[in-house]
Amino acid sequence: MALNFTEIEQKWQTKWAEAKAFEADMKSTKPKYYALDMFPYPSGSGLHVGHIASYTPADIISRYKRANGFNVLHPMGYDAFGLPAEQYAIQTGIHPAVTTRKAIESFRKTLQTFGFSFDWSREISTCEPDYYKWTQFIFLKLYERGLAYQKEVPVNWCPALKTVLANDEVIDGKSERGGHPVIRVPMKQWMLKITDYAERLLKDLDNVDWPERTKEAQRNWIGKSEGARITFQVEGEKDTFEVFTTRPDTLFGVTFMVMAPEHPLVKAIMTDPQAAAVENYIFDTSKKSEVDRKATTEKTGVFTGAHALHPITGEKIEIWIADYVLMDYGTGAIMAVPGHDARDFEFATKFNIPIKRVVEGGEALPFEGEGTMVNSQFLDGLTKTDAIKKMLAHLESKKLGLREVQYKLRDWLFSRQRYWGEPFPIVDFPNGVQKAVPANELPVLLPEVADYEPSDTGEAPLAKIHDWVRYKGAANGGEEGRRITDTMPGAAGSSWYFLRYIDPHNANAPFSADSEKYWMPVDLYVGGPEHTVGHLLYSRFWMKVLFDCGLVTHDEPFKKLAHQGMILGPDGEKMSKSRGNVIPALDIAQTHGTDAVRTFVCFMGPLDKDKAWSPTGIDGVKRFLDRVSRLVVNDDGGYVATQTPAPTEIVKLVHKTVKKVTEDIESMSFNTAVSAMMILVNELYKMDCRSEEALRPLVQVLAPFAPHLAEELWEKMGGKGLCALAPWPKYDPALVTDDTVTIGVQVNGKMRGTIEIAADASESDAVAAAKEVAGVSAVLAGKSPDKVIYKAGKILNLIVKV
Structure with missing residues (x-):
């Protein structure tokens, strides 16, 4: 290459920093554009080319928007609390803060090496006290509004990690981090009442420009159902229990009931002959995670010995327990209609329970399609829709049930029995009194500990710091209390970080009203689809709470969302140390230059598709950039571009290329944008054209992809100021239409x-x-x-x- 890419990269990174070229301006009169990447967890393994592929799209958009006259906010920070650093501390004895800060330094160096146009003056880390002070502040807003509470609930307990995990942190019955087995046990936990926002979270998906698959995944996770809550009497007892069903029209087809093994009535209603079997089944179920119970195909269960009474006919109905019914979904009990539900049919067939037909329309049972009601007294002959309406009216008139809307969404389990997280700003006092610490005592600092290992019983490491646990402050008039020793999950800091970027050095508030009003919402958010029902849902919830508190002016954080595909190893498999197929970002940058890496990850294919890394592919992109360089300078570094007017054919192709690249950047079709530039370069060589008239706009449209090379060539051609801040080239509509x-x-x-x-x-x-x-x-x-x-x-x- 005629130009030394290492020297060029260092030169222009220094010039960008000195000029503060990428710092956003709160006093600007330009229109704003907020481009955001999902910030990384700073692990010790460093960044690989997959990370570079994640951060390049938003950087291209940011550079393009600046050139088009926008005041761009493009920040970077670190999601720094969480399990990996703590696990490493347990193994090595090195404090998580030390390993985290070292990893952050490594990440920052790599990101700066690749020329990402981040506003480094706004860098944040969720583990720093001046950040988590405001995470605690927002938690107190939730607490004050009754949205944060403690409750004993069945939780996902990981014995290996010795902590509770949220549902989205459990994959196939194992912990997302480490792949350890997870079991269900009852524990007192902090919960956030996200269910209060279920309808708004569902409805407002219509107001955002997100991939439809992501919106549909959130809709399914929220899981709105309209139906009836029906009360059943236990035979011979005063006890009643409720079920929720979306098909009250099939009530006459109920032949058995199923309760979750954890249902509070189970042990009260089980008969003596069945007690041992019931107790054993409950114990066996406790060893299964919720995910396992949902995924199981084989139906198991035990008869309690008790019966329910049909609310209309008075008929006796057996009450069973089975692990496919979950206590924290619906009411923890279901009415089973095996004639018209495949799951119930399988269960009834296995345990020889009667099956009734109440919908006519198919030969074989179970029949789950539309039909006409039969064997259903006053519903006979009605369609499904009319039968539901009539049954709902009957249940309400007889006070046997109520119309109801339910959601699959559960409250957010918000506490962890670990050290490396935000302490809760809550104190327990004698006689059951619980109070928040005053705002002027924030942050509640995370203390030093000698032992990071939580206890086998679930008690958090902070419980061992007795001086810290003992509280004497203003929360209760100086009376001694006990601090909460659990910490918040990693998702706490990441649920609002996009708001801290807009005013990161504010010591008096998480952000100012003026900053929020100007910058929010985020115009473009880029990240992986694996966060669909975790981070993306939690962030929307926190934003809506802050909106209700009057602290923000928008209740959706991210206007547009884009998912990038995964960069696979050369073997087509996900990159991992165990497979030995990881491509470290800095290694490939040293051999090919960062501009080549940036351009190649764009050229590999559509943004949202997974792509396998190709060593020969990046060689080709490097050759392309070398050819661009040689259009301006020769092998000796001499300037060869000319003032000669370009041929008409080239002028037209240049304008077509500007149009194509402009449209492709707008639609995030980066691979075809690079292809268009390659076609232009080929034609320039064919016609031996080195006219600045053609090369200046080429360099400008190349700049978001290969910024260092573009700056160097721009300077050599006498371009004014930084290429990164030069106005985006315009195309002439008359020249992009073929005659x-x-x-x-x-x-x-x-x-x-x-x-x-x-x-x-x-x-x-x-x-x-x-x-x-x-x-x-x-x-x-x-x-x-x-x-x-x-x-x-x-x-x-x-x-x-x-």
């Missing part, structure tokens, strides 16, 4: 040749040109076509009767 087009000519639908005509040529001109084509004239044999199908610039089909 002539080549279209195929068909006779009776069969291709007979092509013609080159004006793009807007008339039908008669097109037919006249077609008759001059040998293959066409041979078929027509001097005759005129009987019919002509013609679309200007696209198709010509001559129909001749045979």
Whole structure:
């Protein structure tokens, strides 16, 4: 390469920093644009090319928007609390803060090496006290509004990690981090009442520009259902229990009930002969995670010995327990209609429970389609819709049930029995009194500990710091209390970090009202789809709470969302140390240059698709950038670009390229943008054209992809100021339209040749040109076509009767 990419990268990174080229301006009169990447967890393993592929899209958009006159906020920070650093501390004895800060330094160096146009003056880390002070502040807002509470609930307990995990942190019955087995046990935990926002979280998905698959995944996770809550009496007891069903029309088809093994009534209603079997089944179920119970295909269960009474007929119905019913979904009990539900049918068949048909419309049972009601007394002959309406009216008139809307969404389990997280700003006092610490005592600092290991019983490491646990402060008039020793999950700090970037040095508030009003919402958010029902849902919830508190002016944080695909190893597998297929970012940068890496990860394919790393592919992109360089300078570094006007064909292609790259950046179709620039470079070489008239706009549209090379060539061509801040080139609409087009000519639908005509040529001109084509004239044999199908610039089909 005529230009030394290492020297160029260092040179322009220094110049950008000195000029503060990428710092956002709160006093600017320009329109704002907020581009955000999902910030990384700073692990010791460093960044690989997959990370570079994650951060390049938003950087391209940021650079493009700056060139188009926007005041751009493009920040970076670190999601720094969480399990990995703490696990490492347990193994090595090194404090998590030490390993985290070391990892952050490594990440920062790599990101700066790749020339990402981050506003480094706004860098944040969620583990720093001046950040988590405000995480605690927002938690107190939740607490004050009754949205944060403690409750004993069945939780996902990981014995290996010795902590509770949220549902989205458990994959196939194992912890997301480490792949350790997870079991269900009852524990007192902090919960956030996200369910209070279920309807708004569902409805407002219509107001954001997100991938439809992501919105649909959130809709399914929230899981809105409309139906009836029906009360059943336990035979011979005063006890009643409730079920929720979306099909109250099938009530006459109920032949058994199923309760979750954890249902509080189970042990009260089980009969003596069944007690041992029930107790054993409850114990076995406790060893299964919620995910395992949902995923299981084999139906298991135990009869309690008790019966319920049908609310209309008074018929006795067996009450069973089974692990496929979950206590924290619905009411923890279901009415089973095996004639019209495949899951219930499988269970009834296995345990020889009667099956009734109440919907006519199919030969075999279970029949789950639409039909006419039968064997259902006053519902007979009705359609499903009419039967639901009539049954709901009957249940309400007899006070046997109520119309109800339910959601699958559960409250957010918000505490961890670990050290490396935000302490809760809550104190327990004698006699059951619980109070928040005053705002002027924030942050509640995370103390030093000698032992990071939590206890086998679930007590957190902070419980061992007795001086810290003992509280004497203003929360309760100086009376001694006990601090909460659990810590918040990693998702706490990441649920609002986008708001801290807008005013990161504010010591008096998490952010100012003026900053929020100007910068929010985020215009573009780029990150992986794996956060769909975790981070993305939690952030929306916190934003809506802050909106209700009057602290923000928007209740959705991210206007547009884009997911990038994964960069796989050269073997087509996910990059991992165990497979040995990881491509470290700095290693490939040293051999090919950061501009080549940036451009290649864009060229590999569509943004949202997974792509395998190709060593030969990046070689090709590096050659492309070398060729761009040699259009401006020769192998000796001499300037070879000229002031000579470019040929008309090149001028038109340049304008077409500017148009294409502009549109492709807007649509985030980066691979085709790079292709368009490659085509232009090939034509420049074919015509031996080194005119600055063609090269200046080429360098400018290349700049978001290969910023260091673009700056160097821009300087050599005498460009004013930084290329990164130069106005984006404009294209002339008159020069991007072809004067002539080549279209195929068909006779009776069969291709007979092509013609080159004006793009807007008339039908008669097109037919006249077609008759001059040998293959066409041979078929027509001097005759005129009987019919002509013609679309200007696209198709010509001559129909001749045979």
